[in-house]
Amino acid sequence: xxxxxxxxxxxxxxxxxxxxxxxxxxxxxxxxxxxxxxxxxxxxxxxxxxxxxxxxxxxxxxxxxxxxxxxxxxxxxxxxxxxxxxxxxxxxxxxxxxxxxxxxxxxxxxxxxxxxxxxxxxxxxxxxxxxxxxxxxxxxxxxxxxxxxxxxxxxxxxxxxxxxxxxxxxxxxxxxxxxxxxxxxxxxxxxxxxxxxxxxxxxxxxxxxxxxxxxxxxxxxxxxxxxxxxxxxxxxxxxxxxxxxxxxxxxxxxxxxxxxxxxxxxxxxxxxxxxxxxxxxxxxxxxxxxxxxxxxxxxxxxxxxxxxxxxxxxxxxxxxxxxxxxxxxxxxxxxxxxxxxxxxxxxxxxxxxxxxxxxxxxxxxxxxxxxxxxxxxxxxxxxxxxx
Numbered sequence: 001x002x003x004x005x006x007x008x009x010x011x012x013x014x015x016x017x018x019x020x021x022x023x024x025x026x027x028x029x030x031x032x033x034x035x036x037x038x039x040x041x042x043x044x045x046x047x048x049x050x051x052x053x054x055x056x057x058x059x060x061x062x063x064x065x066x067x068x069x070x071x072x073x074x075x076x077x078x079x080x081x082x083x084x085x086x087x088x089x090x091x092x093x094x095x096x097x098x099x100x101x102x103x104x105x106x107x108x109x110x111x112x113x114x115x116x117x118x119x120x121x122x123x124x125x126x127x128x129x130x131x132x133x134x135x136x137x138x139x140x141x142x143x144x145x146x147x148x149x150x151x152x153x154x155x156x157x158x159x160x161x162x163x164x165x166x167x168x169x170x171x172x173x174x175x176x177x178x179x180x181x182x183x184x185x186x187x188x189x190x191x192x193x194x195x196x197x198x199x200x201x202x203x204x205x206x207x208x209x210x211x212x213x214x215x216x217x218x219x220x221x222x223x224x225x226x227x228x229x230x231x232x233x234x235x236x237x238x239x240x241x242x243x244x245x246x247x248x249x250x251x252x253x254x255x256x257x258x259x260x261x262x263x264x265x266x267x268x269x270x271x272x273x274x275x276x277x278x279x280x281x282x283x284x285x286x287x288x289x290x291x292x293x294x295x296x297x298x299x300x301x302x303x304x305x306x307x308x309x310x311x312x313x314x315x316x317x318x319x320x321x322x323x324x325x326x327x328x329x330x331x332x333x334x335x336x337x338x339x340x341x342x343x344x345x346x347x348x349x350x351x352x353x354x355x356x357x358x359x360x361x362x363x364x365x366x367x368x369x370x371x372x373x374x375x376x377x378x379x380x381x382x383x384x385x386x387x
Contacts, residue, residue, distance in 0.1 A: 001209030005137030005175065005194035006031040006040055006105055012194050015101065015135055016041070022050035022091075022099040024084070024123060027060040028213040029105045037105045037137070038079075048079060049098040054106055054119040055085040056216045063217060063285075064235070064243070065334060085115075089160065089335070090122040096130050105137040107215040108174045111229040112153065113161040113345055115334070116215070117177050121163050124181055128189040135192045138175030138385070140208050142225045145171050145201035145386060148376060149229060150308040151369035153347030159336040162347055167369075167376045168308045169229040172384075173199075179383035195385050204302070218248040226299050230311030236342035238327040239318060240292055244282025251280055252314070253294015255287060256325045262317060263295050269361035270313055272305025274298045309365040312351070316365075319355045328352065 006029070009016065021041060029037040041048050056062050057069040058081070071081040082088075082095045096102075102123055106116045120136070127134040150168025158164070164185050172180065175193035182191045205212060205222050214220055219228070224247070231249040234241035242251035253259060263275040278296040282288055299305050319326050333341035343349045354368070 001032060002140060002199045002203075003197035004032055004139055004210075005196060006037050008194050008197070009040065009044060009046075009137070012135075012192075013044075015133070015192060016044075016046045016103075019100040020047055020049045020098055022052060022096065022102045023048055024052040024054070024102065024104045024106055024119070026053055026056065026058055026106055026215065028107045028215040030213055032210060034211065037103075041103070050080045050082065050095070052082050052084050052091065052095075052123075055115045057083075057085075060214060060217050066332065084119050084122070089119065091126045093130060096126065096132060099132060102127055102132055102134040103137065104134060104174070104178075105139075106174070107139050107213070108141065108177070109215060109219060109225045109228060110141040110143040110169055110171065111232060112150075112166045112168050112170060112347070113232050114216075114228075115160055117174065118160055118163050120174065120178060121181050121186070124178065124186045124189045124191065128186055131190075133190045133192065134178075135194060136175045136178045137194050138173050138196050140196065140199050140203065140205055140210070141171065141173050142205035142222055143169065143171075143229075144204045145173065145176075145384075147171060147303070148373055149306055149366075149369075150372070151347060151351070152372040152376065157339060157344050157347050157349070159339070159344040160334045161344055167372055168346075170376070170380075171201075172380065173386070176380075176383055176385055179385070180380065183383055193385070199386055201384075201386055218243055220246070220248075223299065224249050226302055226305070227297050227307055227310075230307035230309070231297075233308075233311050233315065233342065233345055236329050236333065236340070236345050237315070238286065238329065239315075240282055240286040240294070242280070242282070243285035244288060245280050247296070250297050251278055251294065252297075253278065253280065253292040254325070255290055255292055256322060257293045257318070259293040259295055262321075265317055265359075266295065266314065270310045271362065272299060272301040272303075273310060274300055306362055306366055309362040312355075312365040313360060313362045316355050316359045320359050
């Protein structure tokens with residue numbers, strides 16, 4: 001079994017002794033014995049003065065896209081609680097006034113748009129500005145650390161789903177993300193990463209021996225995380241990404257799709273997955289209580305499956321087959337009020353334009369960002385912690 005950074009705090013007790021700690025956590029912040037991180041520190045005798053929570057709340061109870069929560073919704077004796085997805089996404093001086101060391105222990109799912117890594121970035125900026133140390137307790141990238149995918153973000157399209165240049169599926173652990181941020185973007189921060197033991201880059205989450213704990217309300221399983229780097233793009237369209245079902249992102253569709261024809265096409269042009277025609281009625285979100293026709297994605301070979309390229313193939317099919325039905329959503333999206341949601345997710349307005357060039361199979365999309373992947377693979381070597 002993998003030993004998490006959270007399991008190793010006693011080995012690094014010098015970082016926490018006689019310090020006032022602010023811990024950044026959510027409902028998935030557990031050690032390998034399923035004890036929550038706050039209790040891990042308290043039972044070890046360390047002083048926790050503040051709790052911060054990211055998007056979706058301390059307990060993963062709020063939904064997507066600017067559904068905020070406030071710290072005063074919770075009560076915990078002798079501990080201040082602050083939301084980093086509400087009035088503030090970056091802690092203020094007052095929020096850090098009773099803190100010497102910030103401890104970050106929020107799981108990531110390996111995709112650029114998952115906002116927790118950008119909460120980490122803003123915390124690192126605040127730590128540098130206010131001369132606080134930040135300690136990141138490392139956790140596995142659920143998708144492993146070898147496969148990467150997608151184009152590089154253009155800084156013109158920086159947002160809370162991508163503050164700094166990064167490809168869609170980055171192949172880093174949360175601790176490696178912190179090292180990258182420190183090296184290239186937030187050099188002044190006093191950073192320490194407590195690494196895992198027993199994790200290798202080739203390991204997917206189901207090879208770690210750890211329980212899957214939902215890191216957000218629509219991430220119920222590893223299979224969800226597997227398709228998410230591509231399927232998250234549907235959030236920026238009028239296609240249901242399956243919110244309001246029990247298998248979001250694996251299920252997708254709309255009322256007006258001929259799903260038999262769509263699946264026939266996708267099963268020929270998207271290797272590593274089988275698309276099963278699927279009917280569903282979302283209980284909330286897009287097309288609430290309306291019968292949708294779409295597909296269930298069964299990933300049959302996760303090493304062959306390319307999530308971003310697959311979803312771009314889905315979108316190119318729907319965009320060109322249903323030009324009078326398909327729509328891109330308008331802003332706001334994740335606190336961006338001007339640029340199109342699809343553009344900030346893909347990190348450029350190029351890819352929305354490319355969809356109008358016709359229907360493409362997955363391998364043709366992959367070819368368009370292969371150089372970005374090659375450059376990122378070489379560039380990231382210096383801040384990797386695991387082989």
